[in-house]
Amino acid sequence: xxxxxxxxxxxxxxxxxxxxxxxxxxxxxxxxxxxxxxxxxxxxxxxxxxxxxxxxxxxxxxxxxxxxxxxxxxxxxxxxxxxxxxxxxxxxxxxxxxxxxxxxxxxxxxxxxxxxxxxxxxxxxxxxxxxxxxxxxxxxxxxxxxxxxxxxxxxxxxxxxxxxxxxxxxxxxxxxxxxxxx
Numbered sequence: 053x054x055x056x057x058x059x060x061x062x063x064x065x066x067x068x069x070x071x072x073x074x075x076x077x078x079x080x081x082x083x084x085x086x087x088x089x090x091x092x093x094x095x096x097x098x099x100x101x102x103x104x105x106x107x108x109x110x111x112x113x114x115x116x117x118x119x120x121x122x123x124x125x126x127x128x129x130x131x132x133x134x135x136x137x138x139x140x141x142x143x144x145x146x147x148x149x150x151x152x153x154x155x156x157x158x159x160x161x162x163x164x165x166x167x168x169x170x171x172x173x174x175x176x177x178x179x180x181x182x183x184x185x186x187x188x189x190x191x192x193x194x195x196x197x198x199x200x201x202x203x204x205x206x207x208x209x210x211x212x213x214x215x216x217x218x219x220x221x222x223x224x225x226x227x228x229x230x231x232x233x234x
Contacts, residue, residue: 141214141215141216141217143194143197143214143217144194145167145174145194146167147217148165148192148194148199149165149166149167150164150165150234151163151164151234152164152165152232152233152234153232153233153234154178154181154186154189154230154231154232155230155231155232155233156183156185156186156210156224156228156229156230156231157183157224157228159181159182159183159186161178161179161180161181161182161183161186162178162179162180163176163177163178163186163189163201163232164176164177164178164179165192170190170191171190171191171202171204171206172191172193172202172206173191173192173193173194173200173202174191174192174193175190175191176189176190176191176192176201176202177189177190185203185209185210185224185225185226186209188203188204188209189201189202189203189209190202190203190204191203191204191206197213197214198211198212198213199211199212199213199214199220199222199232200212201230207225208225209224209225210222210223210224210225210230211223211225212230212232218233218234219231219232219233219234220232220233
């Protein structure tokens with residue numbers, strides 16, 4: 053009987069081996085093609101060629117570096133030339149902190165600037181202004197020597213340049229003169 057059991061065992065192993073050869077395992081590189089046919093690429097619009105602008109090397113001078121979106125898109129930088137009377141006074145962000153008097157269009161009121169980050173720059177506020185544009189100042193930012201006063205939507209209200217460390221002159225976006233002083 054032992055020969056018979058061995059024969060049956062050999063027969064079973066042979067049957068399993070031959071069944072395993074015809075069996076496919078889908079995750080092990082199945083040779084059958086059950087995969088869907090590839091999809092043809094959709095046609096796209098025409099491509100046009102244009103020369104790239106020359107690369108812009110960032111300045112290592114921190115007073116000349118743009119910030120925020122202006123750093124990504126030079127067209128967003130305030131490109132207005134400094135007004136007549138602007139000097140080469142070195143002014144930093146900390147020089148602008150605290151209370152100031154702002155004057156524009158016959159209105160004179162108080163302007164307060166902090167280094168608390170705010171939409172579009174740093175937090176600013178006014179008190180006692182009758183001019184609607186000055187009332188809406190809620191932020192400020194400095195790009196190079198230009199100081200920008202911004203409203204709550206991030207739109208520029210005025211652009212200023214230093215005359216001295218305690219006097220900044222410029223224009224409102226409406227084109228009127230504006231002055232900030234201590």
